[in-house]
Amino acid sequence: MNKKILSLIILFLGVFSVMQAQNDGKIRVKGVVLDETTRQPIAFANIGIIGTAAGVASDMDGLFELIVSEKLATYMMRVSAVGYASAEMKVYEARDKGEVQILLKPVTYGIGEVDVTAESLVLKKLLENVVKNIGRNYIPRPYNYEGYFEYGVEINDGEKKFKEAIVNVYDSEGYKRSNVEQTFKALNYNFSQVRRSGESGSAVDGLIYFDDIITADIVRNTRNILDLQNFRDFKLRSKGKFMYEGDSVQIVTYECLKPSLSNSGTANVTKFSGELYVELKSFAIIKNVMRVTSSAFNLLGRNLLLAGDSPRHEVMATITTNYKRVSSYYFLSGVSIVYTYKDGADRIKGEMQYQTTKVSVNKTTPIAGRVYYEEVPTDHNFWDRYTIYLEEEE
Numbered sequence: 001m002n003k004k005i006l007s008l009i010i011l012f013l014g015v016f017s018v019m020q021a022q023n024d025g026k027i028r029v030k031g032v033v034l035d036e037t038t039r040q041p042i043a044f045a046n047i048g049i050i051g052t053a054a055g056v057a058s059d060m061d062g063l064f065e066l067i068v069s070e071k072l073a074t075y076m077m078r079v080s081a082v083g084y085a086s087a088e089m090k091v092y093e094a095r096d097k098g099e100v101q102i103l104l105k106p107v108t109y110g111i112g113e114v115d116v117t118a119e120s121l122v123l124k125k126l127l128e129n130v131v132k133n134i135g136r137n138y139i140p141r142p143y144n145y146e147g148y149f150e151y152g153v154e155i156n157d158g159e160k161k162f163k164e165a166i167v168n169v170y171d172s173e174g175y176k177r178s179n180v181e182q183t184f185k186a187l188n189y190n191f192s193q194v195r196r197s198g199e200s201g202s203a204v205d206g207l208i209y210f211d212d213i214i215t216a217d218i219v220r221n222t223r224n225i226l227d228l229q230n231f232r233d234f235k236l237r238s239k240g241k242f243m244y245e246g247d248s249v250q251i252v253t254y255e256c257l258k259p260s261l262s263n264s265g266t267a268n269v270t271k272f273s274g275e276l277y278v279e280l281k282s283f284a285i286i287k288n289v290m291r292v293t294s295s296a297f298n299l300l301g302r303n304l305l306l307a308g309d310s311p312r313h314e315v316m317a318t319i320t321t322n323y324k325r326v327s328s329y330y331f332l333s334g335v336s337i338v339y340t341y342k343d344g345a346d347r348i349k350g351e352m353q354y355q356t357t358k359v360s361v362n363k364t365t366p367i368a369g370r371v372y373y374e375e376v377p378t379d380h381n382f383w384d385r386y387t388i389y390l391e392e393e394e
Helices: 002-024 091-096 116-132 180-186 211-216 228-233 382-386
Strands: 026-035 046-049 055-057 063-069 076-080 087-090 099-104 143-155 161-171 187-196 234-244 247-256 269-279 284-294 315-326 329-343 346-360
Touching (some): 026 091, 046 063, 046 315, 055 063, 055 315, 055 329, 076 099, 087 091, 087 099, 116 234, 116 269, 180 187, 211 315, 211 329, 211 346, 228 234
Parallel strands (some): 026 099
Antiparallel strands (some): 026 063, 046 055, 046 076, 076 087, 143 161, 143 346, 161 187, 234 247, 247 269, 269 284, 284 315, 329 346
């Protein structure tokens, strides 16, 4: 009897091991990106798998975690940030190092003293070229993309409450600048999977605040620095030219002199500034960092706050939007939104993270409307979102 039980245990463990190996099928790469000279963390560095849409961005502390399919083990992983020489290694090499420390070497060439008036005219012309080349640089026809979205809130540095979802997006027009109403109708989304840290306590708890991610795409949306008629509302300065993945990038800083609904997208903004990263060979925006101070937010658009009656003053948010080029076009690769505000005696910190994991430009599936509430069941195969690719152009 004992021998039979022992045999059954061994058989069970063997089957379990095989099943576990089959279910894993993923490579997890964790690490930190640091400046080689100062050893300071590099925020929002791009960690991507060359030739695919796979990738993440480092957080404010330079930390990242990339989970990809085992099929990508022999692919090259590139770590890059504006102003630094890129670092590359095989995916399996990064995996085998455990928590990898990636050091990027600063590479920059600055600009000399310039006349402020002349500089403003040059930068205005640069942004005009950006707008003129949107249809050439970004997907110009209907397409789908799928991504991972996480939204979390901490009160007084306490335990983080979060929800995460797989989001499916359909753009019926592709990248073109029109008006707010037309853009809203063209961009629709739903959720295929949702997971949260705790049970929903109210209807508000069930909201998925994904409209903020949509509106952070300043190339696709209007009412921002790229609206040519709004140039007079902004003070433009050059922060210099830097290298990024072998190409020259111009960083343009902007400050809105008179924030309004037409140039910021919301009537509640009191301060509005940022930095645009323009790749000079193609005139493509590869990154935008926007700092916003506001007095209130709309729940279903620029919805950085939960609903409530308490007065909230000086809500400060940093919105970082990244674009990545694969095959013929750039696409929205990721968005990070960090915001803080005081609610009575409590200090609230919220974070939204989005990463595109799949882009389809040849075989599209239309989506009707937008789903604001998490009404889909939890899927235990949630991490399958990392089996990702970008369809090649025909």
